[in-house]
Amino acid sequence: MAALLVVLPLLAVVFLNLPHVRLGNRLALLFAALFCAAEGVAALAAPEGFWNRAASLADIGLTLDLTRLLGTTFLVDALARVMFLSIAVVGLCAALVARYAYVDEEQEFRFANLLLLVTAGMNGVVLVHDLFALYVFLEITAVASLVLIVIERGKSAFEGAFKYMVMGAVATSLLLTALALLFIGAGGTSFEEVAAGLRASGTSKLELVALAMFLVGLAIKAGLVPFHGWLPDAYSAAPAPVSVLLAGIVTKTTGVYTLIRLVDAVFGYGEPIRRALLVVGAVSVVIGAVSALAQRDLKRMLAYSSISQVGYIVLGLAAGPGLGLAGAVFHLFNHSVFKTLLFVNSAAVERQAGTRDMDELGGISSRMPVTGTTSVIALLSTAGIPPFSGFWSKLLIIIALWQAGHPGFAALGVAASVLTLAYFLSMQRRVFFGKLAERCSRLEEADAWGLAPALALAAVTVALGVAAPWLFQTFLLPVRSIL
Amino acid sequence: MNASLWIEHYRLVASASGTLFVAGLYCIIFTHNLIRVLVGIELLTKSVTLLLALAGAVTGRMALAEAFIMTLIVLEVVAIAVAAGLVIGIFKHHGQARTRVIRELRG
Amino acid sequence: MTYATEVLIGLLVLVALWTVQTTILRAAIGLAATSVVLSLVIFHMGAPLAAVFELSVCAGLITVVFVSTISMTRPPTEAETKKEKTILARRFHPAIIVSALAGVALWASGYVLEVAAPAGPPASVRDVLWNVRRLDLLGQIIIVFVGVFGVVILFKEQRGQKEVGR
Numbered sequence: 001m002a003a004l005l006v007v008l009p010l011l012a013v014v015f016l017n018l019p020h021v022r023l024g025n026r027l028a029l030l031f032a033a034l035f036c037a038a039e040g041v042a043a044l045a046a047p048e049g050f051w052n053r054a055a056s057l058a059d060i061g062l063t064l065d066l067t068r069l070l071g072t073t074f075l076v077d078a079l080a081r082v083m084f085l086s087i088a089v090v091g092l093c094a095a096l097v098a099r100y101a102y103v104d105e106e107q108e109f110r111f112a113n114l115l116l117l118v119t120a121g122m123n124g125v126v127l128v129h130d131l132f133a134l135y136v137f138l139e140i141t142a143v144a145s146l147v148l149i150v151i152e153r154g155k156s157a158f159e160g161a162f163k164y165m166v167m168g169a170v171a172t173s174l175l176l177t178a179l180a181l182l183f184i185g186a187g188g189t190s191f192e193e194v195a196a197g198l199r200a201s202g203t204s205k206l207e208l209v210a211l212a213m214f215l216v217g218l219a220i221k222a223g224l225v226p227f228h229g230w231l232p233d234a235y236s237a238a239p240a241p242v243s244v245l246l247a248g249i250v251t252k253t254t255g256v257y258t259l260i261r262l263v264d265a266v267f268g269y270g271e272p273i274r275r276a277l278l279v280v281g282a283v284s285v286v287i288g289a290v291s292a293l294a295q296r297d298l299k300r301m302l303a304y305s306s307i308s309q310v311g312y313i314v315l316g317l318a319a320g321p322g323l324g325l326a327g328a329v330f331h332l333f334n335h336s337v338f339k340t341l342l343f344v345n346s347a348a349v350e351r352q353a354g355t356r357d358m359d360e361l362g363g364i365s366s367r368m369p370v371t372g373t374t375s376v377i378a379l380l381s382t383a384g385i386p387p388f389s390g391f392w393s394k395l396l397i398i399i400a401l402w403q404a405g406h407p408g409f410a411a412l413g414v415a416a417s418v419l420t421l422a423y424f425l426s427m428q429r430r431v432f433f434g435k436l437a438e439r440c441s442r443l444e445e446a447d448a449w450g451l452a453p454a455l456a457l458a459a460v461t462v463a464l465g466v467a468a469p470w471l472f473q474t475f476l477l478p479v480r481s482i483l
Numbered sequence: 484m485n486a487s488l489w490i491e492h493y494r495l496v497a498s499a500s501g502t503l504f505v506a507g508l509y510c511i512i513f514t515h516n517l518i519r520v521l522v523g524i525e526l527l528t529k530s531v532t533l534l535l536a537l538a539g540a541v542t543g544r545m546a547l548a549e550a551f552i553m554t555l556i557v558l559e560v561v562a563i564a565v566a567a568g569l570v571i572g573i574f575k576h577h578g579q580a581r582t583r584v585i586r587e588l589r590g
Numbered sequence: 591m592t593y594a595t596e597v598l599i600g601l602l603v604l605v606a607l608w609t610v611q612t613t614i615l616r617a618a619i620g621l622a623a624t625s626v627v628l629s630l631v632i633f634h635m636g637a638p639l640a641a642v643f644e645l646s647v648c649a650g651l652i653t654v655v656f657v658s659t660i661s662m663t664r665p666p667t668e669a670e671t672k673k674e675k676t677i678l679a680r681r682f683h684p685a686i687i688v689s690a691l692a693g694v695a696l697w698a699s700g701y702v703l704e705v706a707a708p709a710g711p712p713a714s715v716r717d718v719l720w721n722v723r724r725l726d727l728l729g730q731i732i733i734v735f736v737g738v739f740g741v742v743i744l745f746k747e748q749r750g751q752k753e754v755g756r
Contacts, residue, residue: 136554140558143561153572155576155577158572158573158576162569162570165565170508181538183535183538183548188544
């Protein structure tokens with residue numbers, strides 16, 4: 001059943017592009033949205049053993065054992081289900097924003113196809129248990145998101161995409177070089193083989209070099225400092241629905257999720273790795289937050305904020321398995337939700353007001369109340385204010401850091417939250433509240449397509465925050481138990 | 484080809500791979516011309532290809548390494564084609580394919 | 591005693607180093623030459639299928655892509671070309687030294703490749719590719735679709751508009 005997550009989108013793309021199938025371009029987007037919705041429902045509500053069962057259409061007597069067809073087994077654990085849910089939620093919202101933002105149906109059709117392909121790529125990244133297959137799906141995701149960034153062929157889009165491409169290519173080469181070295185040492189590339197090889201060889205120089213290269217490559221893909229140069233340009237230059245996708249889930253899947261999975265399943269939580277993660281995470285948290293304060297463009301500010309929040313996730317990972325890992329994964333999901341919400345609203349602002357320059361905007365909340373309110377919810381959650389979801393995940397991370405013997409870093413996490421609050425309040429004041437700017441005097445609220453994702457995401461943030469203590473029992477302890 | 488032959492030569496091959504890697508990085512970092520960046524990326528890919536072939540020869544698992552190399556080549560062709568498209572797109576917007584133009588994207 | 595390995599590797603490094611310090615069109619040809627030598631090296635290492643792939647795809651297809659791209663983005667003036675030559679001398683001739691030094695440093699660092707225990711009977715590439723690594727094949731199919739959309743989006747003239755500026 002899990003293999004469907006990769007195969008079904010491909011089949012959908014093939015179907016949508018068959019020569020005589022003229023379903024109408026809007027329906028392509030519907031296809032993509034439905035697929036994401038189905039993935040989300042399956043991630044949440046699937047019964048035990050659902051994912052590992054073979055896909056079958058028993059009523060026609062047709063059993064399609066995709067795992068035998070594909071020659072691999074996929075093991076779906078709690079971490080994978082969290083990722084599926086995130087991918088589904090963000091994908092669905094991106095589809096809705098595309099419906100809202102695009103008038104041209106041809107554009108929607110292309111977006112829908114690429115959305116399906118990039119989802120197949122991300123699902124593959126989550127599902128694989130082999131380093132080389134991981135590379136294959138990372139590359140699929142990277143190239144598909146490149147094409148998405150330039151889907152409108154705008155000038156700045158090409159430039160942002162080029163930077164993203166170059167950094168991505170360097171990262172990929174580093175990852176592959178490290179893969180080759182680990183292949184030599186372990187004789188294979190599956191997670192189990194490489195992990196066994198690493199354990200057997202102790203800390204030889206070559207293994208350390210391979211690990212270092214892996215970490216640098218993943219840091220580039222995750223947008224961690226000092227390899228974050230491409231991220232603000234790519235996020236702000238991409239068209240609105242693509243930014244939603246990029247910021248909401250693509251960078252997270254190809255960067256932080258892969259880091260978490262590899263540290264957990266292959267590299268282990270050794271001292272040198274934890275120390276490196278602590279440093280990189282802390283630096284990203286601080287520099288991301290400080291840089292965000294200085295921005296004029298709304299989307300660039302959100303991009304630097306993402307860098308900062310991903311730093312938190314890395315800090316959680318550095319605090320080790322158990323509470324740290326749980327906090328990191330929870331914050332990953334929360335960040336998908338509230339960052340997507342912020343980008344959805346920024347898309348609405350951009351479409352209605354025609355600019356992203358925060359100096360030119362002002363007082364929007366009086367004309368676009370829903371957008372304003374949901375933005376407030378998102379920013380409070382990002383800054384870690386109770387009772388929203390962000391508070392709980394940050395709390396977990398800070399407690400885990402404290403318990404792991406890094407009180408300084410824990411304090412840093414708290415301090416940076418204050419910084420986060422500062423830049424977001426500044427954004428809110430300039431854009432949404434305050435005096436109504438001239439440009440904005442005749443604004444209308446975004447239409448239903450633009451509001452629906454915002455409302456849904458805000459609802460999730462609030463609900464998660466309120467229900468967090470209960471959720472710790474059902475949601476997070478299973479994540480801890482994958483260790 | 485038996486594994487021990489290549490274990491003799493591994494330092495030569497691995498060092499060559501490293502040379503290619505550094506050459507590719509140098510191209511990417513120090514060039515004014517966007518197409519040379521692509522040349523650098525290709526050199527990085529060749530470095531990895533060589534290292535994978537060495538890995539296969541040295542561990543005796545050449546079939547696996549060959550499969551890796553072939554898949555890698557297919558993926559990289561698509562990636563480079565899209566990258567070339569980006570360069571052409573930048574050229575169409577700016578009239579030149581120099582790195583100066585993308586340094587201008589600042590907030 | 592044949593020195594085939596040393597000669598081939600040496601040739602590979604030489605061609606690659608020439609590629610990094612020459613004009614852009616020659617660099618594309620140099621890249622093709624590097625691919626040819628690399629394909630010979632890979633063949634010598636016992637990977638004939640991969641060698642053929644490298645030859646036909648990298649030395650062939652990618653070179654065509656590069657030359658087309660270069661022709662579509664030709665430098666505008668004579669002065670530009672002269673300027674390029676001085677830049678090359680100043681910036682890229684050192685590339686040879688830097689890269690060669692890197693290789694020598696790597697050689698001299700005394701790293702030891704710890705090799706995994708020898709495998710069982712050698713598998714055939716066909717078997718590995720079609721049976722063991724089928725997921726990678728699915729990945730290749732997916733990325734080809736991505737590539738097709740990429741080419742359509744990047745190169746197809748939009749109806750009624752030439753460029754979308756922003």
